[in-house]
Amino acid sequence: MSIAGKPWLDDSLTEDAARSVKSLYYITDEDATLARRIVNMPFLETLEPTDTAALEALSWLAYTEILALREVLAHPTLQDGITDDWAPVVALMDSVNEAAPAFLRPLLDPQQATVERRSITLPHTGTTDLAIIRTSPGVPRSMDLLEHSVSGIEQFMGVALPTNYVGLLFGTAVLGYSHGTHYGNYLVMLPEYDTDDGSDSANYAGRLMAHEVAHSYWRDNPNWLDEGLAELLAGISENRRTKVPVTVDYTYCPAGDNIALLERLDAAGVIYDYRCNYALGGQFFLELYNSLGDDAFSEGIRNLYLSSVVEDYTDEFDGSPVGIRQIQDAFRSHAATVAPIIDKWYHGSSPQ
Ligand SMILES: [Zn+2]
The missing domain is CATH 1.10.390 (Neutral Protease; domain 2)
Known part of the structure; x- marks a missing residue:
């Protein structure tokens, strides 16, 4: 498989580039044709932390359930290739598929799902991508809370986050009985915390979010x-x-x-x-x-x-x-x- 011509492979091989190549190699192992298609998708023209996370989710899907991966990539939203806009959603796919496969459909529906992104630079982790994925309307404050939690906890820990992509999914489907949970490189919280209306949930949102962010470490x-x-x-x-x-x-x-x-x-x-x-x-x-x-x-x-x-x-x-x-x-x-x-x-x- 040819991955030459990618600018992110030309200079020195960054850690993210090495992780991405490894993920592509795992996908090749399961389905070489699919891996070739993925390499040429728009989200890999440049390599942001979110893209590396998305590739890792794809490789995990390839390894655990190749049929689910083929189905996800055949979805109308993704059939012309994953774009940078959809990469944060793709980065959730592996654990959503495990915890609540029925939720894949609304997540891939452009009428329902929205993605809000922000890129920040942290003292120890460097460039870090934040993303909030929603299937119902939310408030701008949530992204500020996410940035506050991620940067404050990283600074207090004084050591790089284990991942330079932190996604936050507001959704009920993958939560069981809890109000928030943590899946490696992304968090899930109930949509009721995506508010800024002075309610108890609004007042507790920052604390719950910081708790889940702390579980990164x-x-x-x-x-x-x-x-x-x-x-x-x-x-x-x-x-x-x-x-x-x-x-x-x-x-x-x-x-x-x-x-x-x-x-x-x-x-x-x-x-x-x-x-x-x-x-x-x-x-x-x-x-x-x-x-x-x-x-x-x-x-x-x-x-x-x-x-x-x-x-x-x-x-x-x-x-x-x-x-x-x-x-x-x-x-x-x-x-x-x-x-x-x-x-x-x-x-x-x-x-x-
Ligand atoms: Zn906990």
Whole structure:
């Protein structure tokens, strides 16, 4: 297959270009004719972060369900080729196909779907594409909230986002019972948060969005760790925007008062109130944050994140899950402050 003549391959091979070539190679493996068609589509004339994300979604579809990929590309909206306008929608296709295949149709219907795009430059990630995909009308504020969450959390983490494309889909179809969720390089939220009318949903939108953006860094670890850090980073992001004090939303866990107990319940397959992960994880990290201050806390969770992305090859996930031992290591230089907080929230201060 010829991909020569693409300006993005001419100079030095960027990381995005390398990822894109790899995706094309996977698609070639499943259907070489289709891969050749994709290479010549308008969205690949130049290579933006969104295009790399779209190619990765296509290659994942090719690998998991080649028939779904052929169907998507035969859709009237895409049959003349994917354009830059539609690339953000294509970037959602793999997980939408998995979570709610019936939703593919309205997403590809130009009468229903709209895409709003913004490109920003972040200190650690560089050029980053943001996109909001909607199937009903929304408000301009949502894109500002997305930019605020992405840039604030990236700055606090002090390390590049794992992806330079962040999509936000406002839709009900892929959500199950939750109000927001995170799928790797894009987020989904209920359309009721795409408002600016002073309602409870409008007031909560920034916090919910920041929570989901924080999951870009915090996923595939124990739930209390991922949810606790997402809660705290959402609190910090909202504090920067609205000056409300940094708090966590949940403080009560009916199952017990310590995180070690949650881990034992997880290990035994015992179902408990999922909000315990927000309550105990959130309060643990909030107390660490309040005791250490911005700089030391930020440095600690950056260390923790960097140890979570080291590949350990023991499981199918990228990176290696981190837990309480890696937290002790990451905050080693503040052990005297951190140890009693770990005792209180992880081991439990009340008699067992
Ligand atoms: Zn979460």
